[in-house]
Amino acid sequence: MDTKPRRPRSVDKTDVVFDYYFADVSEHAREKNLASIAVSEQIQSEDVAICESVQPGLASRSYNRGRLSVRREAGEYLFHKLLSADLHTAMEKNAGRCNRAVNPAGASHANQVSRKIRLSGAPHSR
Numbered sequence: 001m002d003t004k005p006r007r008p009r010s011v012d013k014t015d016v017v018f019d020y021y022f023a024d025v026s027e028h029a030r031e032k033n034l035a036s037i038a039v040s041e042q043i044q045s046e047d048v049a050i051c052e053s054v055q056p057g058l059a060s061r062s063y064n065r066g067r068l069s070v071r072r073e074a075g076e077y078l079f080h081k082l083l084s085a086d087l088h089t090a091m092e093k094n095a096g097r098c099n100r101a102v103n104p105a106g107a108s109h110a111n112q113v114s115r116k117i118r119l120s121g122a123p124h125s126r
Contacts, residue, residue: 001020012055016044018040054072
């Protein structure tokens with residue numbers, strides 16, 4: 001499991017801190033955990049490219065703010081829409097019950113690996 005809290009520094013700069021949680025941090029699980037981090041970093045690299053490609057248009061008068069790029073993140077939009085519907089259904093079914101938050105991975109802070117990157121709005125060449 002991982003979390004990626006974002007901390008805006010300015011209009012065009014954001015810090016993202018990656019926290020990875022693993023139930024098994026033994027030497028035996030090390031290769032699998034590192035592979036998991038590598039996949040996450042590949043996805044983050046793709047996300048950075050999307051962020052950088054839309055930055056120039058954010059200053060445009062025709063820009064209409066939103067959380068996702070309609071052209072590039074239709075899958076994410078659908079995922080969040082379906083997740084929201086499922087959560088609302090579950091909440092309706094469990095109305096009146098007392099639920100407690102549980103860490104789904106069973107991880108503790110001792111099992112955490114962090115990585116910090118900076119997203120910049122400045123265009124770059126690939």
